[in-house]
Amino acid sequence: MAEVESLLNPFVKIRRDLHKIPEIGFKEFKTQKYLLDYLSTLPQDRFELETWETGIFVKIIGKNPKKVIGYRADIDGLPIKEQTGLPFCSEHDNYMHACGHDFHMSIALGVLHYLVFTPIDDHVLFIFQPAEEGPGGAEPMLKSEPMKKWMPDIIIALHIAPEYPVGTIALKEGLLFANTSELFIELKGKGGHAAYPHETNDMVVAACSLVGQLQSIVSRNVNPLDSAVVTIGKISGGSVQNIIAETARLEGTIRTLNEDSMVKVKTRIEQLLEGIIVGYACEGSIDYGSMYHQVFNEEELTREFIEFAKKEPGIQVYSCKEAMTGEDFGYMLKEIPGFMFWLGVNSTYGLHHAKLNPDEKAIEKAIKLLTNYIRYKGSNE
Ligand SMILES: CC(=O)N[C@@H](CCC[C@H](N)C(=O)O)C(=O)O
Numbered sequence: 001m002a003e004v005e006s007l008l009n010p011f012v013k014i015r016r017d018l019h020k021i022p023e024i025g026f027k028e029f030k031t032q033k034y035l036l037d038y039l040s041t042l043p044q045d046r047f048e049l050e051t052w053e054t055g056i057f058v059k060i061i062g063k064n065p066k067k068v069i070g071y072r073a074d075i076d077g078l079p080i081k082e083q084t085g086l087p088f089c090s091e092h093d094n095y096m097h098a099c100g101h102d103f104h105m106s107i108a109l110g111v112l113h114y115l116v117f118t119p120i121d122d123h124v125l126f127i128f129q130p131a132e133e134g135p136g137g138a139e140p141m142l143k144s145e146p147m148k149k150w151m152p153d154i155i156i157a158l159h160i161a162p163e164y165p166v167g168t169i170a171l172k173e174g175l176l177f178a179n180t181s182e183l184f185i186e187l188k189g190k191g192g193h194a195a196y197p198h199e200t201n202d203m204v205v206a207a208c209s210l211v212g213q214l215q216s217i218v219s220r221n222v223n224p225l226d227s228a229v230v231t232i233g234k235i236s237g238g239s240v241q242n243i244i245a246e247t248a249r250l251e252g253t254i255r256t257l258n259e260d261s262m263v264k265v266k267t268r269i270e271q272l273l274e275g276i277i278v279g280y281a282c283e284g285s286i287d288y289g290s291m292y293h294q295v296f297n298e299e300e301l302t303r304e305f306i307e308f309a310k311k312e313p314g315i316q317v318y319s320c321k322e323a324m325t326g327e328d329f330g331y332m333l334k335e336i337p338g339f340m341f342w343l344g345v346n347s348t349y350g351l352h353h354a355k356l357n358p359d360e361k362a363i364e365k366a367i368k369l370l371t372n373y374i375r376y377k378g379s380n381e
Contacts, residue, residue, distance in 0.1 A: 022077025025131030070152025073108035074132035100160030110367035122378035138328035155338035164344030171341035180326030182289025191246030207248035
């Protein structure tokens, strides 16, 4: 294994190292240390660095700066048990980089490394952001002191796309990713003996009924020409097979392409929950957790990047439709002009799947494309 690793592109090795240590939002301690250790090997006079929570800001000093170009990479993993069987699979039981943030980090380090050794005119701010999967690091990071001090004039990010081949990128001007809101519903009834249901209010039955009713929101309350998602990803309740459950909890997410639909979907969820409370004589409450602003690509910069990327050897540019994925990078794009794009990584299994296995050849492609684009944008001659 050591021999094979010595033959790898160093940023593929970095990706594998990071893949082994996935950590969830605001607990990315080993990840932050790994990134800091790597940064400590680079010439220290070429950049300034500030940590923020488990994230890191790195400003590469420009030769003749007129602006700051921002590049953001998210760093957290997901609570999923990896099933890839890869030799470098997760060493953290029940956690996995199943959304490609290991790729995002290694690509960012590749571009950063190049710019440290080959300075350009403008400053380049790298933002290693925690907690993209939740509860959200972008919004508080935007308000942080380092960000205020080094506020970028433009900002860029990518996300891996398992469905596209290596060597492709996909993007569009305007709306790229949906508005999101987490959804947590608690139900409380009356538990008791499995053989005496008439003396209880069974929250497993109430929860199942509510999950069924929630499916009607998208099909019956949202305009068919609009789009929305209501997904319940987790149900829990009860303690053992012969006790009727006193409590149940649903955990899910809402996605919409505009803010009005988000309000409408939430109103319907609240109405349906009211119905359950009355129908099952129970208590119920909703917590919307964290919400992400849509990802909206600034049109002129996006068009310019598309034209640039089309001329890059080995890169094919696809035009895509908006997706119902969410990204708190949307908050950065709300304040700073920029764009996000999909990077093709050709995996049979998709994002958030325990067998996601992105093709590492995409790492070098992305490093080259981004480095060339940032050099082009950051040249003031
Ligand atoms: C790109 C991606 O997969 N992002 C996540 C963001 C999750 C936000 C939040 N935890 C929620 O579930 O609403 C996604 O699931 O789209």
